Amino acid sequence: MIEVLVVVGPGVVADAGLLEEIAAREFAAAGVSGTLVHARDASHVLSLLSAPEGAGCVVVLPGPSGEVRSLIGRDLGAVVWVDVERADGMTAGEGATHLHGRGVGGLAWGIRHAVHRVRHPSRRIAYGPLPEQRGELYLPDADEPPVVMLIHGGYWRSIWAADIMGPLCADLAGRGLAVWNLEYRRPDLHGWDATTADVAAGLAALATAHAPDAHAPDAHASDGLPPDVLPSSTIPPGTDGAVALDLTRVAVVGHSAGAQLALRAVADAAGEAAGDAHAVAGGPRVVLAVSLAGVLDLVEGDRRWVGTGAVGAALGGRAPGRGEGQAATPYADASPLLRLPLGVRQLIVQGAADDLDLVDFSRRYARAAAEAGDEVTYLEMPGDHFDVINPATPIWQATAEAIAQALEAPPKGIKRTTTNITE
Structure with a gap:
Protein backbone atom coordinates (compact mmCIF):
# COMPACT_ATOMS: atom_id res chain seq x y z
CA MET A 1 0.00 0.00 0.00
CA ILE A 2 1.19 3.52 -0.77
CA GLU A 3 2.39 5.44 2.28
CA VAL A 4 1.69 9.18 2.36
CA LEU A 5 3.45 11.55 4.73
CA VAL A 6 1.92 14.99 5.30
CA VAL A 7 4.26 17.46 7.02
CA VAL A 8 2.80 20.65 8.49
CA GLY A 9 5.50 23.26 8.89
CA PRO A 10 5.78 25.63 11.85
CA GLY A 11 3.49 28.64 11.80
CA VAL A 12 0.90 27.31 9.31
CA VAL A 13 -2.26 29.31 9.98
CA ALA A 14 -4.93 26.60 9.96
CA ASP A 15 -6.86 24.60 12.49
CA ALA A 16 -4.87 21.46 13.25
CA GLY A 17 -7.97 19.34 13.65
CA LEU A 18 -9.30 20.44 10.28
CA LEU A 19 -6.02 19.57 8.56
CA GLU A 20 -6.16 16.11 10.12
CA GLU A 21 -9.77 15.68 8.95
CA ILE A 22 -8.88 16.66 5.38
CA ALA A 23 -5.89 14.34 5.33
CA ALA A 24 -7.82 11.39 6.79
CA ARG A 25 -10.62 11.87 4.26
CA GLU A 26 -8.18 11.94 1.34
CA PHE A 27 -6.25 8.91 2.61
CA ALA A 28 -9.49 6.93 2.78
CA ALA A 29 -10.71 8.10 -0.61
CA ALA A 30 -7.41 7.20 -2.27
CA GLY A 31 -7.06 3.88 -0.49
CA VAL A 32 -3.65 4.74 0.97
CA SER A 33 -2.04 4.72 4.40
CA GLY A 34 -1.08 8.15 5.70
CA THR A 35 0.49 10.04 8.57
CA LEU A 36 0.33 13.73 9.44
CA VAL A 37 3.23 15.22 11.37
CA HIS A 38 3.61 18.76 12.74
CA ALA A 39 7.25 19.74 12.26
CA ARG A 40 9.05 21.86 14.86
CA ASP A 41 11.44 23.65 12.54
CA ALA A 42 13.30 23.43 9.23
CA SER A 43 15.69 20.79 10.54
CA HIS A 44 12.75 18.61 11.53
CA VAL A 45 11.17 19.04 8.10
CA LEU A 46 14.43 18.15 6.37
CA SER A 47 14.91 15.07 8.54
CA LEU A 48 11.43 13.84 7.64
CA LEU A 49 12.11 14.35 3.93
CA SER A 50 15.52 12.69 4.15
CA ALA A 51 14.46 9.57 6.05
CA PRO A 52 15.90 6.55 4.18
CA GLU A 53 12.73 4.54 4.76
CA GLY A 54 10.44 7.46 4.02
CA ALA A 55 6.91 7.51 2.71
CA GLY A 56 5.98 6.65 -0.85
CA CYS A 57 4.97 10.26 -1.35
CA VAL A 58 5.32 13.41 0.71
CA VAL A 59 3.16 16.53 0.96
CA VAL A 60 4.47 19.55 2.86
CA LEU A 61 2.65 22.68 4.01
CA PRO A 62 5.72 24.90 4.50
CA GLY A 63 4.14 27.83 6.33
CA PRO A 64 5.79 31.25 6.74
CA SER A 65 9.22 30.19 8.08
CA GLY A 66 11.97 31.43 5.77
CA GLU A 67 14.20 28.49 6.64
CA VAL A 68 11.49 25.99 5.73
CA ARG A 69 10.57 27.86 2.57
CA SER A 70 14.18 27.78 1.42
CA LEU A 71 13.78 24.00 1.14
CA ILE A 72 11.17 24.34 -1.63
CA GLY A 73 13.79 25.06 -4.28
CA ARG A 74 16.14 22.27 -3.20
CA ASP A 75 16.28 18.93 -4.98
CA LEU A 76 14.62 16.76 -2.34
CA GLY A 77 12.70 14.41 -4.59
CA ALA A 78 9.10 14.36 -5.74
CA VAL A 79 7.76 16.45 -2.86
CA VAL A 80 4.42 18.21 -3.29
CA TRP A 81 4.65 21.60 -1.57
CA VAL A 82 1.29 23.16 -0.70
CA ASP A 83 0.97 26.81 0.30
CA VAL A 84 -2.53 27.48 1.59
CA GLU A 85 -1.94 31.15 0.79
CA ARG A 86 -1.07 32.52 -2.63
CA ALA A 87 2.69 32.40 -3.16
CA ASP A 88 3.69 33.51 -6.65
CA GLY A 89 7.09 32.97 -8.19
CA MET A 90 8.11 29.83 -6.31
CA THR A 91 10.15 27.28 -8.25
CA ALA A 92 10.20 23.81 -6.75
CA GLY A 93 13.26 21.57 -6.91
CA GLU A 94 13.84 18.90 -9.53
CA GLY A 95 10.88 16.53 -9.67
CA ALA A 96 8.87 18.47 -7.07
CA THR A 97 5.59 20.37 -7.43
CA HIS A 98 4.43 23.63 -5.84
CA LEU A 99 0.69 24.24 -5.42
CA HIS A 100 -0.59 27.43 -3.83
CA GLY A 101 -3.48 29.77 -3.24
CA ARG A 102 -6.22 27.15 -2.89
CA GLY A 103 -6.76 27.69 0.82
CA VAL A 104 -6.87 24.86 3.33
CA GLY A 105 -8.51 22.75 0.63
CA GLY A 106 -5.17 22.84 -1.17
CA LEU A 107 -4.07 20.02 1.14
CA ALA A 108 -6.62 17.72 -0.49
CA TRP A 109 -5.33 18.66 -3.95
CA GLY A 110 -1.76 18.07 -2.79
CA ILE A 111 -2.47 14.58 -1.46
CA ARG A 112 -4.35 13.64 -4.63
CA HIS A 113 -1.49 14.84 -6.81
CA ALA A 114 1.16 13.07 -4.74
CA VAL A 115 -0.69 9.76 -4.90
CA HIS A 116 -1.41 10.20 -8.61
CA ARG A 117 2.29 10.69 -9.41
CA VAL A 118 3.21 7.44 -7.71
CA ARG A 119 0.41 5.44 -9.31
CA HIS A 120 0.72 6.98 -12.77
CA PRO A 121 4.34 7.92 -13.57
Whole structure:
Protein backbone atom coordinates (compact mmCIF):
# COMPACT_ATOMS: atom_id res chain seq x y z
CA MET A 1 0.00 0.00 0.00
CA ILE A 2 1.19 3.52 -0.77
CA GLU A 3 2.39 5.44 2.28
CA VAL A 4 1.69 9.18 2.36
CA LEU A 5 3.45 11.55 4.73
CA VAL A 6 1.92 14.99 5.30
CA VAL A 7 4.26 17.46 7.02
CA VAL A 8 2.80 20.65 8.49
CA GLY A 9 5.50 23.26 8.89
CA PRO A 10 5.78 25.63 11.85
CA GLY A 11 3.49 28.64 11.80
CA VAL A 12 0.90 27.31 9.31
CA VAL A 13 -2.26 29.31 9.98
CA ALA A 14 -4.93 26.60 9.96
CA ASP A 15 -6.86 24.60 12.49
CA ALA A 16 -4.87 21.46 13.25
CA GLY A 17 -7.97 19.34 13.65
CA LEU A 18 -9.30 20.44 10.28
CA LEU A 19 -6.02 19.57 8.56
CA GLU A 20 -6.16 16.11 10.12
CA GLU A 21 -9.77 15.68 8.95
CA ILE A 22 -8.88 16.66 5.38
CA ALA A 23 -5.89 14.34 5.33
CA ALA A 24 -7.82 11.39 6.79
CA ARG A 25 -10.62 11.87 4.26
CA GLU A 26 -8.18 11.94 1.34
CA PHE A 27 -6.25 8.91 2.61
CA ALA A 28 -9.49 6.93 2.78
CA ALA A 29 -10.71 8.10 -0.61
CA ALA A 30 -7.41 7.20 -2.27
CA GLY A 31 -7.06 3.88 -0.49
CA VAL A 32 -3.65 4.74 0.97
CA SER A 33 -2.04 4.72 4.40
CA GLY A 34 -1.08 8.15 5.70
CA THR A 35 0.49 10.04 8.57
CA LEU A 36 0.33 13.73 9.44
CA VAL A 37 3.23 15.22 11.37
CA HIS A 38 3.61 18.76 12.74
CA ALA A 39 7.25 19.74 12.26
CA ARG A 40 9.05 21.86 14.86
CA ASP A 41 11.44 23.65 12.54
CA ALA A 42 13.30 23.43 9.23
CA SER A 43 15.69 20.79 10.54
CA HIS A 44 12.75 18.61 11.53
CA VAL A 45 11.17 19.04 8.10
CA LEU A 46 14.43 18.15 6.37
CA SER A 47 14.91 15.07 8.54
CA LEU A 48 11.43 13.84 7.64
CA LEU A 49 12.11 14.35 3.93
CA SER A 50 15.52 12.69 4.15
CA ALA A 51 14.46 9.57 6.05
CA PRO A 52 15.90 6.55 4.18
CA GLU A 53 12.73 4.54 4.76
CA GLY A 54 10.44 7.46 4.02
CA ALA A 55 6.91 7.51 2.71
CA GLY A 56 5.98 6.65 -0.85
CA CYS A 57 4.97 10.26 -1.35
CA VAL A 58 5.32 13.41 0.71
CA VAL A 59 3.16 16.53 0.96
CA VAL A 60 4.47 19.55 2.86
CA LEU A 61 2.65 22.68 4.01
CA PRO A 62 5.72 24.90 4.50
CA GLY A 63 4.14 27.83 6.33
CA PRO A 64 5.79 31.25 6.74
CA SER A 65 9.22 30.19 8.08
CA GLY A 66 11.97 31.43 5.77
CA GLU A 67 14.20 28.49 6.64
CA VAL A 68 11.49 25.99 5.73
CA ARG A 69 10.57 27.86 2.57
CA SER A 70 14.18 27.78 1.42
CA LEU A 71 13.78 24.00 1.14
CA ILE A 72 11.17 24.34 -1.63
CA GLY A 73 13.79 25.06 -4.28
CA ARG A 74 16.14 22.27 -3.20
CA ASP A 75 16.28 18.93 -4.98
CA LEU A 76 14.62 16.76 -2.34
CA GLY A 77 12.70 14.41 -4.59
CA ALA A 78 9.10 14.36 -5.74
CA VAL A 79 7.76 16.45 -2.86
CA VAL A 80 4.42 18.21 -3.29
CA TRP A 81 4.65 21.60 -1.57
CA VAL A 82 1.29 23.16 -0.70
CA ASP A 83 0.97 26.81 0.30
CA VAL A 84 -2.53 27.48 1.59
CA GLU A 85 -1.94 31.15 0.79
CA ARG A 86 -1.07 32.52 -2.63
CA ALA A 87 2.69 32.40 -3.16
CA ASP A 88 3.69 33.51 -6.65
CA GLY A 89 7.09 32.97 -8.19
CA MET A 90 8.11 29.83 -6.31
CA THR A 91 10.15 27.28 -8.25
CA ALA A 92 10.20 23.81 -6.75
CA GLY A 93 13.26 21.57 -6.91
CA GLU A 94 13.84 18.90 -9.53
CA GLY A 95 10.88 16.53 -9.67
CA ALA A 96 8.87 18.47 -7.07
CA THR A 97 5.59 20.37 -7.43
CA HIS A 98 4.43 23.63 -5.84
CA LEU A 99 0.69 24.24 -5.42
CA HIS A 100 -0.59 27.43 -3.83
CA GLY A 101 -3.48 29.77 -3.24
CA ARG A 102 -6.22 27.15 -2.89
CA GLY A 103 -6.76 27.69 0.82
CA VAL A 104 -6.87 24.86 3.33
CA GLY A 105 -8.51 22.75 0.63
CA GLY A 106 -5.17 22.84 -1.17
CA LEU A 107 -4.07 20.02 1.14
CA ALA A 108 -6.62 17.72 -0.49
CA TRP A 109 -5.33 18.66 -3.95
CA GLY A 110 -1.76 18.07 -2.79
CA ILE A 111 -2.47 14.58 -1.46
CA ARG A 112 -4.35 13.64 -4.63
CA HIS A 113 -1.49 14.84 -6.81
CA ALA A 114 1.16 13.07 -4.74
CA VAL A 115 -0.69 9.76 -4.90
CA HIS A 116 -1.41 10.20 -8.61
CA ARG A 117 2.29 10.69 -9.41
CA VAL A 118 3.21 7.44 -7.71
CA ARG A 119 0.41 5.44 -9.31
CA HIS A 120 0.72 6.98 -12.77
CA PRO A 121 4.34 7.92 -13.57
CA SER A 122 4.89 10.37 -16.38
CA ARG A 123 7.74 12.07 -18.19
CA ARG A 124 8.22 15.74 -17.45
CA ILE A 125 9.37 17.41 -20.65
CA ALA A 126 10.23 21.09 -21.06
CA TYR A 127 9.17 22.93 -24.21
CA GLY A 128 10.86 26.17 -23.16
CA PRO A 129 13.46 27.47 -20.67
CA LEU A 130 11.05 28.75 -18.00
CA PRO A 131 9.70 26.62 -15.12
CA GLU A 132 6.09 26.72 -16.27
CA GLN A 133 6.95 25.83 -19.88
CA ARG A 134 6.63 22.08 -19.45
CA GLY A 135 4.26 19.20 -19.83
CA GLU A 136 3.75 15.72 -18.43
CA LEU A 137 3.71 12.94 -21.02
CA TYR A 138 1.76 9.78 -20.15
CA LEU A 139 2.39 6.75 -22.32
CA PRO A 140 0.04 3.79 -22.80
CA ASP A 141 0.99 0.20 -23.46
CA ALA A 142 0.57 0.63 -27.22
CA ASP A 143 2.66 1.15 -30.33
CA GLU A 144 2.46 4.59 -31.99
CA PRO A 145 -0.56 5.76 -30.00
CA PRO A 146 -2.57 8.85 -30.93
CA VAL A 147 -2.16 11.84 -28.63
CA VAL A 148 -4.51 13.85 -26.45
CA MET A 149 -3.20 17.24 -25.39
CA LEU A 150 -4.88 18.50 -22.18
CA ILE A 151 -5.07 22.18 -21.21
CA HIS A 152 -6.23 22.94 -17.69
CA GLY A 153 -8.50 25.81 -16.71
CA GLY A 154 -8.79 27.95 -13.60
CA TYR A 155 -9.98 31.21 -15.15
CA TRP A 156 -6.43 31.91 -16.40
CA ARG A 157 -5.16 32.35 -12.80
CA SER A 158 -1.88 30.95 -11.54
CA ILE A 159 -3.29 29.28 -8.45
CA TRP A 160 -4.65 26.52 -10.69
CA ALA A 161 -2.28 24.21 -12.49
CA ALA A 162 -2.00 21.05 -14.57
CA ASP A 163 -2.39 18.78 -11.54
CA ILE A 164 -6.18 19.12 -11.72
CA MET A 165 -6.15 17.19 -15.02
CA GLY A 166 -4.23 14.25 -13.56
CA PRO A 167 -7.22 11.89 -13.25
CA LEU A 168 -8.05 12.37 -16.93
CA CYS A 169 -4.45 11.55 -17.87
CA ALA A 170 -4.69 8.18 -16.17
CA ASP A 171 -8.09 7.41 -17.68
CA LEU A 172 -7.09 8.30 -21.24
CA ALA A 173 -3.76 6.46 -21.03
CA GLY A 174 -5.71 3.42 -19.88
CA ARG A 175 -7.67 3.66 -23.13
CA GLY A 176 -4.49 3.37 -25.22
CA LEU A 177 -3.94 7.09 -25.78
CA ALA A 178 -0.78 9.07 -25.11
CA VAL A 179 -1.53 12.16 -23.04
CA TRP A 180 0.36 15.47 -23.06
CA ASN A 181 -0.77 17.42 -19.97
CA LEU A 182 0.36 20.98 -20.56
CA GLU A 183 1.49 23.58 -18.07
CA TYR A 184 1.84 27.17 -19.25
CA ARG A 185 2.39 30.71 -18.02
CA ARG A 186 -0.86 32.30 -16.93
CA PRO A 187 -1.73 35.88 -17.83
CA ASP A 188 -2.20 37.13 -14.26
CA LEU A 189 1.57 36.97 -13.83
CA HIS A 190 2.95 36.92 -17.37
CA GLY A 191 0.43 38.60 -19.66
CA TRP A 192 -1.93 37.29 -22.32
CA ASP A 193 0.65 37.03 -25.10
CA ALA A 194 2.83 34.72 -22.99
CA THR A 195 -0.11 32.41 -22.34
CA THR A 196 -1.06 32.24 -26.01
CA ALA A 197 2.54 31.66 -27.08
CA ASP A 198 3.03 28.87 -24.54
CA VAL A 199 -0.04 26.91 -25.61
CA ALA A 200 1.02 27.15 -29.26
CA ALA A 201 4.56 26.09 -28.35
CA GLY A 202 3.22 23.23 -26.27
CA LEU A 203 1.25 21.90 -29.21
CA ALA A 204 4.19 22.23 -31.58
CA ALA A 205 6.47 20.54 -29.02
CA LEU A 206 4.80 17.20 -29.71
CA ALA A 207 6.89 17.10 -32.87
CA THR A 208 10.13 18.46 -31.40
CA ALA A 209 10.31 17.35 -27.77
CA HIS A 210 12.83 14.66 -28.64
CA ALA A 211 15.39 17.16 -29.98
CA PRO A 212 18.34 17.14 -27.54
CA ASP A 213 19.52 20.66 -28.35
CA ALA A 214 16.15 22.45 -28.16
CA HIS A 215 15.92 25.22 -25.53
CA ALA A 216 17.81 24.58 -22.31
CA PRO A 217 20.51 21.88 -22.22
CA ASP A 218 19.08 18.50 -21.25
CA ALA A 219 15.70 20.14 -20.64
CA HIS A 220 13.80 17.51 -22.57
CA ALA A 221 15.48 14.65 -20.76
CA SER A 222 14.12 15.75 -17.38
CA ASP A 223 11.52 13.37 -16.00
CA GLY A 224 8.92 14.08 -13.35
CA LEU A 225 10.04 10.86 -11.67
CA PRO A 226 13.32 8.91 -11.94
CA PRO A 227 13.53 6.76 -15.10
CA ASP A 228 13.61 3.53 -13.09
CA VAL A 229 10.12 4.32 -11.77
CA LEU A 230 8.68 4.34 -15.28
CA PRO A 231 6.89 1.09 -16.17
CA SER A 232 8.86 -0.90 -18.75
CA SER A 233 5.73 -1.27 -20.87
CA THR A 234 6.04 2.40 -21.88
CA ILE A 235 9.16 1.62 -23.89
CA PRO A 236 8.41 -0.65 -26.85
CA PRO A 237 11.14 -3.29 -27.35
CA GLY A 238 13.89 -2.42 -29.80
CA THR A 239 13.43 1.34 -29.71
CA ASP A 240 16.43 2.12 -27.50
CA GLY A 241 14.35 4.27 -25.19
CA ALA A 242 12.39 6.05 -27.92
CA VAL A 243 8.61 6.12 -28.02
CA ALA A 244 6.77 6.85 -31.26
CA LEU A 245 3.64 8.98 -31.17
CA ASP A 246 1.19 9.12 -34.06
CA LEU A 247 0.96 12.81 -34.90
CA THR A 248 -1.73 12.30 -37.54
CA ARG A 249 -4.22 11.64 -34.73
CA VAL A 250 -4.12 14.44 -32.18
CA ALA A 251 -6.95 15.78 -30.03
CA VAL A 252 -6.68 19.07 -28.15
CA VAL A 253 -8.87 19.10 -25.04
CA GLY A 254 -9.41 22.01 -22.66
CA HIS A 255 -11.43 22.49 -19.50
CA SER A 256 -13.16 25.77 -18.63
CA ALA A 257 -10.73 28.59 -19.48
CA GLY A 258 -8.47 25.89 -20.91
CA ALA A 259 -11.15 25.14 -23.49
CA GLN A 260 -10.86 28.71 -24.76
CA LEU A 261 -7.10 28.24 -25.03
CA ALA A 262 -7.55 24.89 -26.77
CA LEU A 263 -9.96 26.11 -29.43
CA ARG A 264 -7.97 29.28 -29.97
CA ALA A 265 -4.75 27.24 -30.44
CA VAL A 266 -6.46 24.99 -32.97
CA ALA A 267 -7.80 28.02 -34.84
CA ASP A 268 -4.34 29.61 -34.89
CA ALA A 269 -2.72 26.39 -36.09
CA ALA A 270 -5.27 26.04 -38.87
CA GLY A 271 -4.61 29.58 -40.03
CA GLU A 272 -0.83 29.23 -39.98
CA ALA A 273 -0.44 25.74 -41.41
CA ALA A 274 1.04 25.29 -44.85
CA GLY A 275 -0.63 22.71 -47.06
CA ASP A 276 -2.68 21.10 -44.26
CA ALA A 277 -5.53 23.13 -42.89
CA HIS A 278 -5.61 21.17 -39.66
CA ALA A 279 -2.00 21.09 -38.48
CA VAL A 280 0.96 23.18 -37.50
CA ALA A 281 3.34 23.06 -40.44
CA GLY A 282 5.59 20.03 -39.97
CA GLY A 283 3.89 19.20 -36.71
CA PRO A 284 0.86 17.47 -35.24
CA ARG A 285 -2.39 17.15 -37.15
CA VAL A 286 -5.32 18.06 -34.90
CA VAL A 287 -8.36 16.00 -35.86
CA LEU A 288 -10.51 16.83 -32.83
CA ALA A 289 -10.93 19.88 -30.59
CA VAL A 290 -12.81 19.34 -27.32
CA SER A 291 -14.35 21.87 -24.97
CA LEU A 292 -15.16 20.71 -21.45
CA ALA A 293 -17.42 23.34 -19.86
CA GLY A 294 -15.60 25.99 -21.86
CA VAL A 295 -15.61 29.77 -21.70
CA LEU A 296 -16.36 30.04 -25.41
CA ASP A 297 -17.83 33.54 -25.73
CA LEU A 298 -15.32 35.94 -24.21
CA VAL A 299 -17.24 39.07 -25.13
CA GLU A 300 -20.35 38.03 -23.24
CA GLY A 301 -18.13 36.42 -20.61
CA ASP A 302 -16.64 39.78 -19.80
CA ARG A 303 -19.94 41.64 -20.00
CA ARG A 304 -21.52 39.13 -17.61
CA TRP A 305 -18.54 39.29 -15.23
CA VAL A 306 -17.98 35.55 -15.45
CA GLY A 307 -15.43 34.35 -12.92
CA THR A 308 -15.67 37.73 -11.11
CA GLY A 309 -14.10 39.60 -14.00
CA ALA A 310 -11.69 36.87 -15.04
CA VAL A 311 -12.00 37.50 -18.79
CA GLY A 312 -11.09 41.18 -18.77
CA ALA A 313 -8.33 40.57 -16.22
CA ALA A 314 -6.78 37.90 -18.44
CA LEU A 315 -7.01 39.82 -21.72
CA GLY A 316 -5.90 43.09 -20.17
CA GLY A 317 -9.07 45.08 -20.78
CA ARG A 318 -12.83 45.05 -21.00
CA ALA A 319 -14.74 43.88 -24.05
CA PRO A 320 -15.80 46.64 -26.47
CA GLY A 321 -19.28 48.02 -26.05
CA ARG A 322 -22.09 46.91 -28.29
CA GLY A 323 -21.75 48.26 -31.79
CA GLU A 324 -18.06 49.10 -31.38
CA GLY A 325 -16.76 46.04 -33.27
CA GLN A 326 -14.14 43.49 -32.25
CA ALA A 327 -11.60 43.56 -35.07
CA ALA A 328 -8.97 45.67 -33.32
CA THR A 329 -9.24 44.01 -29.91
CA PRO A 330 -7.72 40.87 -28.32
CA TYR A 331 -11.23 39.48 -28.15
CA ALA A 332 -11.37 39.00 -31.93
CA ASP A 333 -8.48 36.54 -31.82
CA ALA A 334 -9.16 35.05 -28.40
CA SER A 335 -12.87 34.31 -28.34
CA PRO A 336 -13.63 30.89 -29.90
CA LEU A 337 -17.05 32.11 -30.98
CA LEU A 338 -15.41 34.79 -33.14
CA ARG A 339 -12.96 32.33 -34.77
CA LEU A 340 -15.52 30.14 -36.52
CA PRO A 341 -15.38 28.15 -38.68
CA LEU A 342 -12.59 26.20 -37.05
CA GLY A 343 -12.27 23.66 -39.87
CA VAL A 344 -11.67 20.85 -37.35
CA ARG A 345 -14.14 18.40 -35.89
CA GLN A 346 -15.33 19.54 -32.47
CA LEU A 347 -16.88 18.00 -29.37
CA ILE A 348 -18.56 20.48 -27.03
CA VAL A 349 -19.23 18.97 -23.59
CA GLN A 350 -21.34 20.69 -20.97
CA GLY A 351 -22.71 19.69 -17.58
CA ALA A 352 -26.32 20.77 -17.22
CA ALA A 353 -25.81 21.78 -13.56
CA ASP A 354 -22.89 24.08 -14.35
CA ASP A 355 -22.89 27.88 -14.27
CA LEU A 356 -25.82 28.84 -16.51
CA ASP A 357 -23.70 31.31 -18.44
CA LEU A 358 -21.31 28.51 -19.40
CA VAL A 359 -24.28 26.36 -20.47
CA ASP A 360 -25.44 29.27 -22.61
CA PHE A 361 -21.98 29.75 -24.14
CA SER A 362 -21.63 26.06 -25.01
CA ARG A 363 -25.08 25.79 -26.59
CA ARG A 364 -24.70 28.96 -28.66
CA TYR A 365 -21.17 28.08 -29.71
CA ALA A 366 -22.14 24.58 -30.88
CA ARG A 367 -25.03 25.98 -32.88
CA ALA A 368 -22.88 28.72 -34.44
CA ALA A 369 -20.12 26.26 -35.32
CA ALA A 370 -22.58 23.98 -37.10
CA GLU A 371 -24.08 26.93 -38.97
CA ALA A 372 -20.55 27.95 -40.04
CA GLY A 373 -20.01 24.53 -41.60
CA ASP A 374 -17.97 22.80 -38.88
CA GLU A 375 -18.63 19.20 -37.86
CA VAL A 376 -19.79 19.52 -34.26
CA THR A 377 -21.12 17.16 -31.61
CA TYR A 378 -22.83 18.74 -28.62
CA LEU A 379 -22.92 16.60 -25.48
CA GLU A 380 -24.91 17.91 -22.51
CA MET A 381 -25.54 15.59 -19.59
CA PRO A 382 -26.20 15.86 -15.84
CA GLY A 383 -23.17 17.17 -13.99
CA ASP A 384 -21.46 20.27 -12.68
CA HIS A 385 -18.32 22.16 -13.67
CA PHE A 386 -15.95 19.51 -12.31
CA ASP A 387 -17.92 16.43 -13.25
CA VAL A 388 -16.62 16.85 -16.79
CA ILE A 389 -13.07 16.16 -15.52
CA ASN A 390 -14.00 13.38 -13.10
CA PRO A 391 -13.35 9.91 -14.61
CA ALA A 392 -16.04 8.37 -12.39
CA THR A 393 -18.91 10.37 -13.90
CA PRO A 394 -21.15 9.34 -16.80
CA ILE A 395 -20.47 12.63 -18.62
CA TRP A 396 -16.72 12.02 -18.66
CA GLN A 397 -17.15 8.37 -19.63
CA ALA A 398 -19.22 9.44 -22.63
CA THR A 399 -16.64 12.12 -23.47
CA ALA A 400 -13.69 9.74 -23.25
CA GLU A 401 -15.41 7.18 -25.45
CA ALA A 402 -16.08 9.87 -28.06
CA ILE A 403 -12.45 11.02 -27.98
CA ALA A 404 -11.13 7.46 -28.31
CA GLN A 405 -13.49 6.75 -31.19
CA ALA A 406 -12.46 9.93 -33.02
CA LEU A 407 -8.79 8.93 -32.71
CA GLU A 408 -9.30 5.28 -33.53
CA ALA A 409 -7.99 5.38 -37.09
CA PRO A 410 -5.85 7.77 -39.15
CA PRO A 411 -7.87 10.28 -41.20
CA LYS A 412 -8.60 9.22 -44.75
CA GLY A 413 -6.03 10.37 -47.27
CA ILE A 414 -3.48 11.31 -44.60
CA LYS A 415 -0.11 9.60 -44.40
CA ARG A 416 0.79 8.57 -40.87
CA THR A 417 3.68 10.52 -39.33
CA THR A 418 5.29 9.84 -35.99
CA THR A 419 7.66 11.49 -33.58
CA ASN A 420 10.10 9.83 -31.21
CA ILE A 421 10.18 10.91 -27.56
CA THR A 422 13.47 9.80 -26.01
CA GLU A 423 14.86 9.66 -22.52
